[in-house]
Amino acid sequence: MKLNKTYEAKNFEADIYQLWEKSEAFRPSGQGQPYSIVMPPPNANGSLHVGHALFVAVEDILTRYHRMNGRDTAWIPGADHAGFETWVVFERALEAEGKSRFDYSRDELYEMTWNFVADSRGGMEKQLRALGASCDWKSLVFTLDPKVVEIVYATFKKMWDDGLIYRGERIVNYCTHHHTSFADIEVVFREEQGHLWEIKYLVDGDSLVEYITVATTRPETMLGDEAIAVHPDDEKYKNLVGRSVILPIVGKKIPIIADDAVELGFGTGAVKITPAHDPLDFQIGQRHGLPITKVIDEDGRMTNVPEEFMGLEAGEACQKVVERLRQEGSLGKVEKFTHQVPHCYKCGSVIQPLVKDQWFVAVEKLASNAKKALQQGKIRFVPAHKGDELIRYFDELRDWNISRQIPWGIPIPAFQNVDNPDDWIFNADVDKEYIEVDGRRYRRDDDTFDTWFSSGQWPFIVTDYLADGELKRFYPNAVMETGMDILRPWVARMIMLGLYVTGEVPFREVYLHGIVNDEHNQKMSKSKGNVIDPIDTVAEYGSDALRLGLVSARSAAQAQAFSPDKVIAGRNFCNKLWNMARFVEGQVANETNKQTGAVTFGDPLFAQKLTFVADSDKSGSFETDKGRKVSKSDHSSLTVYDHWVLSKLQHLTNELDKLIKDYRFAEAAETLYHTVWDEVADWYIEAAKQGSGVLEFVLETVLKLAHPFAPFVTETIWTTLHDDDSLLIGQQWNREFDFNPKLARDFEKIKQLVTAVRNTAENLDGGEQTLIYHDSKLVADHENLIKNLANLENLFPMENPSGLRIAGHIQAWLAADKAKIAAYKAKISAKIDEADNLAENLEKRLSSASYVKNAPKHLVKETRTQLAETEKLIKSLTEELEGLE
RNA sequence: GAAUCGCUAGCUCAGUUGGCCAGAGCGCCUCGUUUACACCGAGGAGGUCGGGGGUUCGAGCCCCUCGCGAUUCACCA
Secondary structure (H helix, E strand, C coil): CCCCCCCCHHHCHHHHHHHHHHHCCCCCCCCCCEEEEECCCCECCCCCCHHHHHHHHHHHHHHHHHHCCCCEEEEECEEECCHHHHHHHHHHHHHHCCCCHHHCCHHHHHHHHHHHHHHCCCHHHHHHHHCCCCCCHHHCEECCCHHHHHHHHHHHHHHHHCCCEEEEEEEEEEECCCCEEECHHHEEEEEEEEEEEEEEEEECCCCCCCEEEEEECCHHHHHHCCEEEECCCCCCCHHHCCCEEECCCCCCEEEEEECCCCCCCCCCCEEEECCCCCHHHHHHHHHHCCCCCCCECCCCEECCCCHHHCCCEHHHHHHHHHHHHHHHCCEEEEEEEEEEEEEECCCCCEEEEEEEEEEEECCHHHHHHHHHHHHCCCCEEECCHHHHHHHHHHHHCCCEECEECCCCCCECCEEEECCEEEEEEECCCCCCCEEEECCEEEEECCCEECHHHHHCCHHHHHCCCCCCCCCHHHCCEEEEEEEHHHHHHHHHHHHHHHHHHHCCCCEEEEEEECCEECCCCCCCCCCCCCCCCHHHHHHHHCHHHHHHHHHHCCCCCCCEECCHHHHHHHHHHHHHHHHHHHHHHHHHHHHHHHHHCCCCCCCCCHHHHHHHHHCCCCCCCCCCCCCCCCCHHHHHHCCHHHHHHHHHHHHHHHHHHHHHHCCCHHHHHHHHHHHHHHHHHHHHHHHHCCCCCCHHHHHHHHHHHHCCCCHHHHHHHHHHHCCCCCCHHHCCCCCCCCCCHHHHHHHHHHHHHHHHHHHHHHCCCCCCCEEEECCCHHHHHCHHHHHHHCCCCEEEECCCCCCEECCCCCCEEECCCHHHHHHHHHHHHHHHHHHHHHHHHHHHHHHCHHHHHHCCHHHHHHHHHHHHHHHHHHHHHHHHHHHHC
């Protein structure tokens, strides 16, 4: 045998992937019921982290499983231009060259970024291949592909026509470093130490000197104050409402207004209102028709303020304003204050709330339709509570700002009349900066779409659903598998936009995986230096091992640690499969050798195999199809362990069906692992050393069942053992196994006997063991098998046996001398105690009238049986003990 | 401040509508050179399921409460 003793993943994986890809096995078959998954597109020029490896594992298991069970399967990959993410990287590179975005036009920047991305593209796809992703590369879509833009524009137009798009001045979250606005969801709040400053505003009019005191964390914004607000029911200020105060420093008169948004009894009860720089103030300003004075510009500098403050950064202005207030005597108490401050999630700059003219999506109708669909159960969520979370989210969702001030993205197809700022028209001719329509001149909007606006349409875009394309049958998708961290920004938007554009939910089910933390359950981050690169793990342990390791220590939507031990267990499992195959190979070689004298497998190295397969050379003499179908007429030639292993494979198949349907990947992987290892390898293969009629069939079945979980090693074995050009990826699972349950049970009895013998033998000093039995046809019929499995020196029947009685129904004794027997007594006593305890428990349960009355009948019956068996066991153990004395 | 999730063996985690003396991987202990595999085989130790209370014939699972951790949301001047 020339194959290595251990499976070295790195020697095979790349070649195997190439085989798959060349064979077009990833393409939809066109046969059977459609099953589709749309891949959450990874960043086109980024590299994958271990979280990606988890999604690949999960989506690939689903895809391969359904492919091998007769479904017409499409896993559609994508690449994301990742608007802001990529822009940040690009701009950093630009700055490193001493250049700035302001040195170029928008079109130039777009082209430069395009080239930048093109240069560093492809790494992500390579990594997906290394992870074994069986996705249909031919249907890959890049988020800036013309067809994407086309559909996004059509949707924008439709929404425009339906009145769901509006342009308006609103407070937006603005990063003065990146010069773009953000959605609410993109802002991170961090706790900061600051001050709470009290400012006194002189009430205008009366000769009486009267002040209203307000508190603020940002005194510099007072320069843009337009009102003082109090609660309408606040007795303290009731008579002041409608009057004015003098704005310190600036000297202008601003009104005192009443508004419910002011919390009664909080602080001084009065609030300064700066409509241009605070979301709540903006709302209050809208309600009261207050003017909007912007005092901070998009660079974060002061504007529209008295000369001495002009151009100062907000922070500096704060100091200076406080200083001036103090001089004027308008400054009240100053206290230390801890509060949450919004930051840019990328650069950490403080987010400035600014009033900007932007495009908004009116979400109310979209959100209520989405909510209705969820309430009607049109989408199944795993875990289910995430669906409830989305329902709540749809309730509180606010209008969605889709304008971004970065060049890297899909340009917004809207043009503004140069002579009339309120005249906006839709036009997709975004290559031109100016267009003329009906004799009027229009200028293109400089902004691009929020990437979630386009990716929110992903499921129907990539399936060409609207264009009646080839993949149309794959919409709605069978399942959306993605991270729980993008439930709101992505999943929620896909549901809203999918329903709006296609009238259908975009997917039937949503499975959310959790974050992969490091092995100490700490969140991975570059700054902590604890990031695990999946490709390193693949290089060390193999892609299958990583996949098994990731999937097995994990449940849905749960942030959990990465467990290297589970990866090692996965690696060991692959090696187990490998060695089972080596054994089968050897057995079959012997057979074939006897018949033909030829052995062809095993010795070609894998590289040769590749050529072999590519040439479709069918001259090989290895016939693995033998035993594929076990017909009833074959039963006579099958052994008890053949029947037994077939029953185990049937059970495993059924279990995997059930578990995968419920997205219980950890349990599925574990069930596979233990059936293959603890049943097939430890018992069947051992027994099969006596010969078996289904050896190859069992191996093939195991390979098929394991394939979705460990695709590389199973395919490597398959192609190595097959001289035709068949690939495992394209095989169908065996669904019905023909076995005799009674014979299967016979082996189960033998297995129990063997276990009990080993158990007892363990308590002896070792050495050669002799088993004596009485009146058992089963043992008599399988003497050799039992001898080998239990590692016995002798096995024979006897009329009046003696020695150590083996626990169980079969009457058998291990031969032992007096010394050994004495050592064994203690163990028997312990066992009796244990059984006594159990019996006592069971009796207690049965003596409770309410248990017998209320518990399901089968349970009561089971308890009775168990009690009877336990009592029998106690009796036989006691007899055994007495027999020893 | 609110919501959600979690707290099970030394470590990382399973445990589906409450029902076999609570499971896995790795680690640990004992033994083993049976020619598929030491990335192995056989046997074994180890848990009052975060604390307390309740419902039930029966609770790791349901309810209440407290503690600890994570995540998300909202931000009050």
